[in-house]
Amino acid sequence: MPMAERALPAPFRRAPGAAVALVVLVAIFAASSGGRFLSVGNLVSLSSQVALLLLVALPMTFVVLTEGLDLSVGALMGLAGVVAATAMLGGWGVPGALLAALGTGLVLGAVNGALIAWGGMPAFVVTLGTMGLAEGLALAVTDGEPVSGFGDAPRLAWQAMIGPVPLPVAVAAALYALLHLLLYRTPFGAHVVAVGGNREALRLAGIRGRAVHAAVYVLSASCAALAAFLLVGRTNAAHPTVALGVEFDAIVAVVLGGTSFERGQGWLFGTVLGAAAIGVLRNGLNVLAVDPSLQVVAVGLLAILALVAGNRRGGRART
């Protein structure tokens, strides 16, 4: 039905999983929560939640475009938060703490990138290794206890409003603008797509595909460190394991958003829709007081439904 598909708005054509899920979930929660879901207070907290997920999911789109994935971001966020909190306790000030967190991300991202791009190792096992390393280090230096007592600056940053927009949302919007330009308006973006779609052509064209490939993991880890810094403000404490599993939400957001693991095809705005769908799902289940462990199951089922649906569409297109 190519005619009918062309008549659909872009989100339903390019990211059907995210678009359908978003519409259906918003309708369900708006109808069943007695106004609590659509209250202003809840929408502000929902938007900050989605913004935080986007800081991880947007760069994850780049990683998935190279046919890779980064399992280490959730653990890294725990470690970077602990590093930032410790730096603030040590009198480094807020800029110093931010730099320390970003530095942590930079180092782990470089390890991922080097082993994957130059070592030729599978991304899932490399990033699983750095996940263990980061999680273990965060747990070992804190004994599993949250780090706090560093003043109010992170909490004020998390709650700050720029006009009507919460600061985390503004940061996510700025990152989106930056990554959109990077992906669609620069040679780097074209190379990222080519690393996933056609690595051989890239090599023959004399482009240093490996550096591009590695840079994607540095980008992913640095953005996760930035997200970690903001996350510390939410409870004004750095919990070593607070973000474990964020990588799963991020990967599902990317996949729901219509980016493919196998064809070097993707859509950055689709990731925004995917992250919104997951944010709505988790937030709505929270409002309805559904057990957090079942929320994880719901995200997993949503991902599998989207993949099965996407596969059927793909199958139809091929035949």
Added chain:
Amino acid sequence: MNALPARIGALLLLALALSLATEGFATATNLLNVLRQASLLFLVASGLTLVIIGGGLDLSVAANLTLSACTAALAFKATGSVAAAVATALGCGLAVGLLNGLLVAVVRVPAFLATYGTLWIASGAAYWLMAGRVVYGFPPALRGLGTGFVLGVPTPVWIMLAVAVAGGAFLFLSAAGREVFFTGANEEAARLSGIPVRRRRILVYGLSGLMCGVAALVYLGRVNAAEAGLGDPLLLPAVAAVLIGGTSLFGGAGGLAGTLVGALILTTVTNGLNLLDVGAAWHPFVTGTIILAALGADALLARRGA
């Protein structure tokens, strides 16, 4: 596989170093303890080895172990029957494994994504089922699987050896096993040669799930308690055991003997850390570092060989 002697050598060197560095390592009790702990890790890693040889990946093994152990514990408490617990553990493990197999082979979801999804689903389901409870207290028939001895050797070690031998026979002596290697080495060529690639894929994921069920029973026997999240610390070591054991992450090469040595090396390292009074919080860090070091070494060796 030809690097197996080197890996055994590394294990022996490690054991020698620990014998010299600590008083408690080279005692019969401690060595049997290492073997007993390695058996649980090996059971989880054995199915994963088959999946990786077949060109796939199973990130759900640890969560599957958790869910199988929790459902089996609940089944025992509900019925009071050990047979029901055994059937539930094996059935739950197999069901999660087959779900992975269907997702990968039939729906054609990339393996790491499908099994990462079932990881979170199984883990979330276990948290929901247990609702914060710890279910404990199992009868001797079940405890024996984890703590018993046969001919002076712990029962789980016999189970480990039986799985290693049966799995090795499957991989190297049966036609289906050889076809798993072929599928992992070159899926397209395997399909064109008439190998039922889909069924072989479903088979290895099913076996991997089944081994998680077996591991769940050994776990219940040893720890005598089940709670959500119990298997989480095993995912990294399981992947590391396969990796250190020399099974190719790209599929088509490897074996269970290597994974057995890998599991023994990792357990010996953990045991050594405990004897040297390094806190348990450092274990994931050490395992992660071992994975990255093994990957780095493999990358350097591959470059030199090329």
